Amino acid sequence: MSPLTGIQGVIFDLDGTLVESELNFTHIKQELACPLNIDILDFIDALPTHIERQRAHDIIIQHETNDALNAKALPNMHPLLNTLKTLSLPCAIVTRNSKAATATKLTQNNIDIDLVLTRECYPAKPAPDALLAIAKQWQLPAKTLIYVGDYLYDIQAAKNAGMTSVFINHHKQPDYQTQADVIVNNLAQLQQAIQASNPAST
Structure with a gap:
């Protein structure tokens, strides 16, 4: 059975996951x-x-x-979010960005996700506090949620929260990606994997 089968909610990182980032x-x-x-x-x-x-x-x-x-939306970001909406899966964002920068990125790229937690809200990743707060707000067990990100901290935060970690490697092969539960190359591949694991989307 795929780790994505029967998921009940999706939490995303922001930079390098939903939108581009050139932060050096x-x-x-x-x-x-x-x-x-x-x-x-x-x-x-x-x-x-x-x-x-x-x-x-x-x-x-x-x-x-x-x-x-x-910052521009990464390819297939909106189709993925539309798929999750069709599946009635709640979505949220947990980012180490500031509130102001996050708000700008969401507005400029028409990202319609209401539950967004920045570094001002809870201890920053890899601490699990923000992820656990979302699970509590959704009243869902952490093990039924996935956290999607593109860096080691994202994998660690998911593990620390007891969630399934999904790593987007953008066709690169960092050593730490083996710590993730699921590895995808991009958002299109993640969309396909979620659809395949949750037949209600077909």
Whole structure:
């Protein structure tokens, strides 16, 4: 049986999953003097003064805002969302983006998903808090939900929440993708897999 059989809800990452992103985290880390092997949000939270933390947040938000203005929907995003709507599967987004940048990306790309949680709402991925909050709001067991993303943190967050992890690799082969429950190349392949595993869509 496919891990996608009988799913009751779908949660998405945003950048690199539903929309394009040109954020260069290596460059941003260099600008912040953040070591490359340290998570950027953890680094900011550990800065000793409020002034330093605020300055770092301002830098990130500026980069995110610029990125949001140019972000385009990834191919087959709208057909996938339409399929999920046809299946009556609730959808949500959990992203490490700021609220402002997220709102811009959703509006510009006509993404009609009401339940959206950003890093201001809960501890950021790979923490499972946001995913578990959605499961609670939907009143569905976490094991019946899938979390779709394009990075290691997405896989880890799904695992930490007890959800099925779906990794979109965009035809690349990172070592960590083997940790995911389901691997697809793109959104079109995910749509096909969900339709095949849930015959009500036919």
